[in-house]
Amino acid sequence: MIEAALIFAFVCFGLGTLLCLWRVMTGPEVADRILALDTMVINVIAVLILYGIWQGTAIYYEASMLVAMVGFVSTVAYCRFTLRGDIIE
Structure with a gap:
């Protein structure tokens, strides 16, 4: 039963990642693309945890x-670059 739940979760998070990738490519603004990248990081974290459960x-x-630490730092860096045009002051 747990295998069926894991497969369902893999499919759901994989679909969510693909939809976020679509938003990254077609986002009307830079802020939409940054939020989609941050959501993709969250989906990748979920897939890694699910894979860890599956492998034991x-x-x-x-x-x-x-991945969570790198994703957080990259989101902050993208936002600072968008707002100020420079990452390091």
Whole structure:
């Protein structure tokens, strides 16, 4: 039963990632693209955690934490660049 739930969750998060990728490519504004990239990071984190549950190992949880940190820093950097035109003052 858990396998069916994991497959359903993989399909849902995969579809969400593809829709976010579509928004990144066709977003009308830069802010929409930044939000779509941030949502893609969240979907990738969820897929990594699901894969860790499926494999029964904890290494994917640590990888998801690394992706979360990199995703947060990249979102802040994109927003600062959009607002100020410079990342480092």
